[in-house]
Amino acid sequence: xxxxxxxxxxxxLTELSRAAGGERWHMREDMPAxxxxxxxxxxxxxxxxxxxxxxxxxxxxxxxxxxxxTAAAEALPGVxxxxxxxxxxxxxxxxxxxxxxxxxCSDRVRYLGDAVAAVAAIDAETxxxxxxxxxxxxxxxxxxxxMEAALAPGAQxxxxxxxxxxxxxxxxxxxAAGFAAAVHVVEDTYVTPRQMHGFMETEGGxxxxxxxxxxxxxxxxxxxxxxxxxxxxLALPExxxxxxxxxxxxxxxxxxxxTVQPALALLALKARAPVRLHLSRAESVLAGTKRxxxxxxxxxxxxxxxxxxxxxxxxxxxxxxYASLSPGVLETAMEHAxxxxxxxxxxxxxxxxxxxxxxxxxxxxxxxxxxSYAIECQIDRLAARCGLDPVEIRxxxxxxxxxxxxxxxxxxxxxxxxxxxxIAAASDLWAPAAARPDEVTGTGIALNYQGNGLGTIPTDEAxxxxxxxxxxxxxxxxxxxIGQGMVASVHAAVAERLHCARADIEVIFGDTGTAPxxxxxxxxxxxxxxxxxxxxxxxxxAEKILAQASLRLGLPADRLRIVPGGVQAEGGNHSPTLAFxxxxxxxxxxxxxxxxxDYRAGNARFIFAYGVTLARVAISRxxxxxxxxxxxxxxxxxxxIDMASYLGQMEGGLVQGLGFTLTEDMPMTGGRPxxxxxxSYLMPTVRDVPERMRATAHEPxxxxxxxxxxxxxxxxxxxxxxxxxxxxxDALGAWPATAPFPPETLLAMLEAPR
Amino acid sequence: MSPPLAFxxxxxxxxxxxxxxxxxALRERLGATEVKAGCAIGRCGACTxxxxxxxxxxxxxxxxxxAGRAITTIAGLAALPVGETFAAAxxxxxxxxxxxxxxxxxxxxxxLLSVRPLPxxxxxxxxxxxxxxxxxxxxxxxxxxxxxxxxxxxxx
Numbered sequence: 001x002x003x004x005x006x007x008x009x010x011x012x013l014t015e016l017s018r019a020a021g022g023e024r025w026h027m028r029e030d031m032p033a034x035x036x037x038x039x040x041x042x043x044x045x046x047x048x049x050x051x052x053x054x055x056x057x058x059x060x061x062x063x064x065x066x067x068x069x070t071a072a073a074e075a076l077p078g079v080x081x082x083x084x085x086x087x088x089x090x091x092x093x094x095x096x097x098x099x100x101x102x103x104x105c106s107d108r109v110r111y112l113g114d115a116v117a118a119v120a121a122i123d124a125e126t127x128x129x130x131x132x133x134x135x136x137x138x139x140x141x142x143x144x145x146x147m148e149a150a151l152a153p154g155a156q157x158x159x160x161x162x163x164x165x166x167x168x169x170x171x172x173x174x175x176a177a178g179f180a181a182a183v184h185v186v187e188d189t190y191v192t193p194r195q196m197h198g199f200m201e202t203e204g205g206x207x208x209x210x211x212x213x214x215x216x217x218x219x220x221x222x223x224x225x226x227x228x229x230x231x232x233x234l235a236l237p238e239x240x241x242x243x244x245x246x247x248x249x250x251x252x253x254x255x256x257x258x259t260v261q262p263a264l265a266l267l268a269l270k271a272r273a274p275v276r277l278h279l280s281r282a283e284s285v286l287a288g289t290k291r292x293x294x295x296x297x298x299x300x301x302x303x304x305x306x307x308x309x310x311x312x313x314x315x316x317x318x319x320x321x322y323a324s325l326s327p328g329v330l331e332t333a334m335e336h337a338x339x340x341x342x343x344x345x346x347x348x349x350x351x352x353x354x355x356x357x358x359x360x361x362x363x364x365x366x367x368x369x370x371x372s373y374a375i376e377c378q379i380d381r382l383a384a385r386c387g388l389d390p391v392e393i394r395x396x397x398x399x400x401x402x403x404x405x406x407x408x409x410x411x412x413x414x415x416x417x418x419x420x421x422x423i424a425a426a427s428d429l430w431a432p433a434a435a436r437p438d439e440v441t442g443t444g445i446a447l448n449y450q451g452n453g454l455g456t457i458p459t460d461e462a463x464x465x466x467x468x469x470x471x472x473x474x475x476x477x478x479x480x481x482i483g484q485g486m487v488a489s490v491h492a493a494v495a496e497r498l499h500c501a502r503a504d505i506e507v508i509f510g511d512t513g514t515a516p517x518x519x520x521x522x523x524x525x526x527x528x529x530x531x532x533x534x535x536x537x538x539x540x541x542a543e544k545i546l547a548q549a550s551l552r553l554g555l556p557a558d559r560l561r562i563v564p565g566g567v568q569a570e571g572g573n574h575s576p577t578l579a580f581x582x583x584x585x586x587x588x589x590x591x592x593x594x595x596x597x598d599y600r601a602g603n604a605r606f607i608f609a610y611g612v613t614l615a616r617v618a619i620s621r622x623x624x625x626x627x628x629x630x631x632x633x634x635x636x637x638x639x640x641i642d643m644a645s646y647l648g649q650m651e652g653g654l655v656q657g658l659g660f661t662l663t664e665d666m667p668m669t670g671g672r673p674x675x676x677x678x679x680s681y682l683m684p685t686v687r688d689v690p691e692r693m694r695a696t697a698h699e700p701x702x703x704x705x706x707x708x709x710x711x712x713x714x715x716x717x718x719x720x721x722x723x724x725x726x727x728x729x730d731a732l733g734a735w736p737a738t739a740p741f742p743p744e745t746l747l748a749m750l751e752a753p754r
Numbered sequence: 755m756s757p758p759l760a761f762x763x764x765x766x767x768x769x770x771x772x773x774x775x776x777x778x779a780l781r782e783r784l785g786a787t788e789v790k791a792g793c794a795i796g797r798c799g800a801c802t803x804x805x806x807x808x809x810x811x812x813x814x815x816x817x818x819x820x821a822g823r824a825i826t827t828i829a830g831l832a833a834l835p836v837g838e839t840f841a842a843a844x845x846x847x848x849x850x851x852x853x854x855x856x857x858x859x860x861x862x863x864x865x866l867l868s869v870r871p872l873p874x875x876x877x878x879x880x881x882x883x884x885x886x887x888x889x890x891x892x893x894x895x896x897x898x899x900x901x902x903x904x905x906x907x908x909x910x
Binding site: 018027028030031032033034035036037038039040041044045046123124197198199200201202247248249250252278280281282482483484485644645647648651652654655656677678679683684685686687689693 | 781782785787788790791792793794795797798800827828829831832841844845846847848849850851852853854855856857860879882883885886887888889890891892893894895896897
């Protein structure tokens with residue numbers, strides 16, 4: 001075994017669990033309806049006269065469309081509408097960054113999930129029969145199956161402008177001199193999977209004509225942006241479109257881009273009737289956005305004391321057929337090219353390629369976890385070369401608190417990496433694990449830091465409103481409940497600030513018809529938006545409530561206070577003197593920009609959350625299979641808003657990362673994924689998760705840090721892959737550089753002489 | 755078309771075609787959308803219901819297998835003797851996140867907690883092998899199930 005870290009003094013630590021949480025542990029307000037099965041998701045909506053929609057997907061992964069004939073489908077009894085590109089009144093294109101994806105394909109298909117036509121009929125059977133009657137003539141085009149080949153000269157272009165979607169990079173210092181000065185150099189190519197989001201509720205929902213416009217209800221992550229994209233496609237003013245995006249059965253970034261909304265809206269408008277549409281799992285596997293596969297070549301050098309002196313990074317990512325948010329994913333990956341470490345001489349280049357391999361985009365971690373896999377393994381390898389323990393080498397290279405960010409940008413003051421290492425050094429997981437006789441065991445760690453918000457370049461703003469009305473404190477936000485606990489967090493934050501009960505609060509969310517635009521529920525920004533929105537509205541509302549109560553009771557406002565249920569006069573007993581229901585409505589609202597850096601040459605983050613993940617593994621000498629025995633994550637993201645929600649994000653992120661590391665991938669052959677459903681795509685089951693998981697929070701922020709709690713939706717997944725890889729290396733002396741780790745690679749490592 | 759077959763759905767009479775899948779009948783025709791559709795091939799357990807008290811995947815059952823039998827969905831949980839104790843424990847432990855796997859998870863566990871002797875920890879994990887959850891990492895669900903089991907043990 002390699003050297004173990006020396007124990008360090010421990011910073012304040014909050015253990016995240018029901019047992020340790022005491023009064024800080026609350027039942028999430030959305031829990032009873034979920035436990036008892038009474039929550040209606042948007043794919044559960046049924047109504048008299050509601051039609052059933054189906055989408056015709058491309059028959060080839062890359063082809064020209066010569067003709068589309070829908071006459072037979074339209075003639076089928078029970079069919080109420082058939083739509084093709086000819087029915088798109090506006091711009092037949094969407095995409096959060098650039099609009100390169102057709103709502104319904106007209107002259108070209110670029111992957112097997114491309115939507116060519118859609119049908120609404122009286123029932124599912126009729127709709128499916130109608131799809132089979134639509135005749136599409138294609139002329140197949142050469143396939144672009146590999147991202148490297150896609151960028152080679154003479155490659156078949158997937159889009160007219162060529163296959164290079166974006167390229168980003170930077171060069172600082174003198175790379176050659178850095179490597180010349182290096183005593184130890186390690187290099188490898190890290191390969192990461194096309195991971196499927198695997199939300200349990202596939203893409204779907206319903207739409208209906210409403211007045212001169214349309215209501216579209218489908219799981220999403222930013223209703224106002226979905227509405228803007230739909231307005232362009234439908235050539236309707238935004239105020240004629242209502243988009244409902246919550247609740248939804250999981251998203252993880254996979255419902256950030258439009259999914260079924262264009263087809264749903266076009267069908268409802270053409271049929272002049274409500275239409276529902278719920279993708280089968282097989283269709284979701286084929287058509288849905290996936291995590292961008294990366295190939296990252298990384299060469300890293302350090303001096304004899306383990307100090308980094310040179311870092312060279314060449315990354316290539318597969319965008320699939322369309323861009324969606326993949327350019328942002330690449331940019332975020334490259335922003336993490338040095339991890340949380342200082343290195344004076346660095347050169348990076350990242351390229352993103354169009355292919356016919358499905359379509360890629362946002363997925364929890366957003367490129368940071370892919371890059372962290374590489375850098376956190378590199379630093380572990382250098383530790384081994386230098387004879388240092390894995391905590392010590394990281395200490396020697398950590399970013400200095402107060403230093404500019406990786407791109408040279410100004411960043412928020414709090415920097416908790418050193419505390420994360422202190423906590424990791426004291427972990428019980430450094431002790432040998434009990435394992436079976438045919439297994440070898442090891443322990444590994446990895447650091448991560450995850451930026452919050454969309455970065456310097458995109459618009460990133462939020463509205464938030466609180467009202468006293470109908471005896472309730474009603475909170476209005478366009479954020480979505482995707483399972484992460486946004487609703488519980490609003491209850492927690494507002495109750496704490498107002499001093500009312502969590503039960504006094506009602507949250508109106510995820511609906512452009514009733515809630516203001518709070519920006520996207522992505523990029524770990526929701527937690528911050530909830531906190532900031534509350535900070536800027538609750539005190540104003542409290543003042544208005546107390547002023548009104550003061551007049552009503554004839555007492556000065558400073559002798560009144562808000563308590564659960566209403567307002568209490570000083571010296572009163574526990575019940576409110578004046579109930580909320582006895583007061584007339586009051587309101588307070590705010591509009592703010594997410595905190596941003598000054599850096600505009602590229603997209604850079606300003607506030608960050610920090611974490612360290614430890615893994616203890618047992619590897620079978622017989623099969624090469626890895627059992628993850630323990631996962632531990634220690635985090636620093638400011639004050640925990642709602643403990644159960646925060647814990648859930650950590651545990652769920654760790655296990656989603658475990659799947660990425662050990663079993664999940666969607667290899668493509670001939671533009672077709674080998675995975676068809678959950679029988680050929682292996683997400684972790686209850687049997688695959690660690691026996692023990694532990695999550696903690698180091699809650700203090702720097703005294704000079706005004707930015708409040710950070711979002712933590714992506715922290716859990718951020719460092720689990722390198723933590724497991726480093727644990728494998730602790731056991732076997734070699735680092736698996738391809739995820740998911742092929743068991744045969746581990747068997748070869750087991751057999752190699754040490 | 756073959757005549758419909760009778761079964762009971764949460765105690766009420768219902769019918770199903772002999773070759774209709776139970777999942778389609780429930781979600782498409784009988785309005786029982788509390789039963790969720792996750793994969794339709796028996797791999798995710800989102801559609802788990804009780805068939806005469808035993809947990810089964812509704813997507814893998816045809817009408818003829820359901821004829822004359824009693825189907826209990828999550829909407830029938832409260833009527834089970836263990837229902838309230840079990841549901842309360844899952845709520846307190848915040849077992850779920852997005853909740854889409856919950857109706858299936860709950861029925862798998864409800865079936866298990868309704869027979870004696872009560873399951874040990876290993877049996878709880880084994881029972882959930884066929885139920886996928888993408889949000890939680892399963893520990894919160896197991897914590898809730900153990901809490902429920904322990905409370906049911908204390909009951910006469």
